[in-house]
Amino acid sequence: MARRATITGWGKCVPPISLSNADLERFMETSDEWIVERTGIRNRQLSHVENTDLAELAALRALACAGLEASELDLVVVATCTPELLCPSVAAMVQDRIGATNAAAFDLNAACSGFVYGTSVVAGMVESGFAERVLLVGAEKLHYAMDYRDRGTAILFGDGAGAAVFEPSSDGDGVLAVDLGADGGKGGTMLIRSMGSRGEPSFTNDPAVFGLHFEGQAVFKIAVQGISASAARVVERAGLATDDIDLVVPHQANARIIDSATRRLGIDSSRVFVNIDNLGNTAAASIPMAISDALDAGRVKAGDHVILTAFGGGVTWGSIALRWGSRTDPVGVHEGELPDTDQNCFELLRDNLDFYAPLHIDKPPVV
Ligand SMILES: CC(C)(COP(=O)(O)OP(=O)(O)OC[C@H]1O[C@@H](n2cnc3c(N)ncnc32)[C@H](O)[C@@H]1OP(=O)(O)O)[C@@H](O)C(=O)NCCC(=O)NCCS
Numbered sequence: 372m373a374r375r376a377t378i379t380g381w382g383k384c385v386p387p388i389s390l391s392n393a394d395l396e397r398f399m400e401t402s403d404e405w406i407v408e409r410t411g412i413r414n415r416q417l418s419h420v421e422n423t424d425l426a427e428l429a430a431l432r433a434l435a436c437a438g439l440e441a442s443e444l445d446l447v448v449v450a451t452c453t454p455e456l457l458c459p460s461v462a463a464m465v466q467d468r469i470g471a472t473n474a475a476a477f478d479l480n481a482a483c484s485g486f487v488y489g490t491s492v493v494a495g496m497v498e499s500g501f502a503e504r505v506l507l508v509g510a511e512k513l514h515y516a517m518d519y520r521d522r523g524t525a526i527l528f529g530d531g532a533g534a535a536v537f538e539p540s541s542d543g544d545g546v547l548a549v550d551l552g553a554d555g556g557k558g559g560t561m562l563i564r565s566m567g568s569r570g571e572p573s574f575t576n577d578p579a580v581f582g583l584h585f586e587g588q589a590v591f592k593i594a595v596q597g598i599s600a601s602a603a604r605v606v607e608r609a610g611l612a613t614d615d616i617d618l619v620v621p622h623q624a625n626a627r628i629i630d631s632a633t634r635r636l637g638i639d640s641s642r643v644f645v646n647i648d649n650l651g652n653t654a655a656a657s658i659p660m661a662i663s664d665a666l667d668a669g670r671v672k673a674g675d676h677v678i679l680t681a682f683g684g685g686v687t688w689g690s691i692a693l694r695w696g697s698r699t700d701p702v703g704v705h706e707g708e709l710p711d712t713d714q715n716c717f718e719l720l721r722d723n724l725d726f727y728a729p730l731h732i733d734k735p736p737v738v
Contacts, residue, residue: 701727
């Protein structure tokens with residue numbers, strides 16, 4: 372049987388500061404009812420620590436779940452579009468902190484499709500024999516790039532990290548097929564301009580260009596088409612029919628995108644995993660966090676056919692078909708936690724609200 376890459380460990384790190392729809396009503400003109408109806412989101416979690424801290428804890432939890440020592444890893448990859456620094460990579464910092472002394476490390480940016488792109492890369496490394504044990508993390512601190520007075524964007528996103536360990540299998544389990552694609556011509560529909568080299572040194576201090584720019588409706592349409600077509604291709608490439616699919620774990624962008632895309636695919640909601648209500652859209656972290664939650668909820672059994680599918684900035688899209696291996700319960704548990712905080716969301720976002728205030732001078736003061 373061909374050598375494949377299978378997931379043997381999973382873990383997530385959910386930061387502790389809640390930002391509910393009722394909290395958002397205090398920054399901007401919106402309502403819980405509007406947000407739930409249009410997006411399915413009721414709450415998101417924000418991080419008081421850096422992206423790397425979230426990634427590290429998710430990584431340690433995934434390693435304990437797999438029953439591995441960090442020194443047994445050959446490679447650490449972090450998918451992110453909000454790295455703590457551009458150089459060194461988040462992956463290199465995680466590699467050092469967890470003690471993965473024998474591993475190479477790099478970051479990968481395909482925005483919300485990052486974990487799917489990352490899975491294709493690490494699966495290729497394992498299948499080819501270039502690597503034996505690989506840690507793939509999706510980690511984001513998206514709140515950093517949000518204008519919390521902009522109701523069209525800030526309602527959607529949250530922070531978090533999820534991780535998975537991939538190891539070789541020879542019994543048919545693991546990644547069966549991959550579909551990846553991109554349309555760079557539509558890249559302007561989702562922009563984070565504050566973290567690249569474009570512009571003068573003062574560039575990042577201008578609130579008009581700093582935050583995420585986002586064309587919600589355009590993205591919505593591209594996402595529904597992109598996800599359903601890509602997922603259909605990967606199902607076919609894996610030699611499966613839609614009836615063979617036990618669970619779809621989609622990128623958690625918007626409950627309506629997930630509904631429309633999976634309906635087009637012919638998969639009913641009982642076979643789709645959704646946790647967007649509590650976490651919002653966490654970009655590259657959303658699929659690995661959803662995998663963890665699906666395992667914890669007993670939604671994945673040995674031998675299940677699982678589809679991962681995502682759409683994101685770039686624009687990029689991609690899907691993975693895999694057959695879940697024998698591990699559905701963790702080998703061990705990592706007990707560490709993030710450092711405590713007594714900040715609430717209003718305290719955490721105070722500087723953000725002040726920074727963007729000049730763009731909203733016609734609006735009433737908040738909180
Ligand atoms: C952002 C999104 C929720 C907006 O929903 P929508 O149904 O497209 O809403 P529209 O942008 O058409 O806005 C409709 C109205 O609601 C208003 N509105 C927008 N955000 C609002 C909010 N948070 N609360 C209340 N009203 C809001 C708009 O101003 C507009 O009002 P108008 O008709 O008076 O101009 C939706 O487009 C979306 O989810 N897009 C994709 C998001 C995504 O996940 N992207 C990342 C993919 S990786």
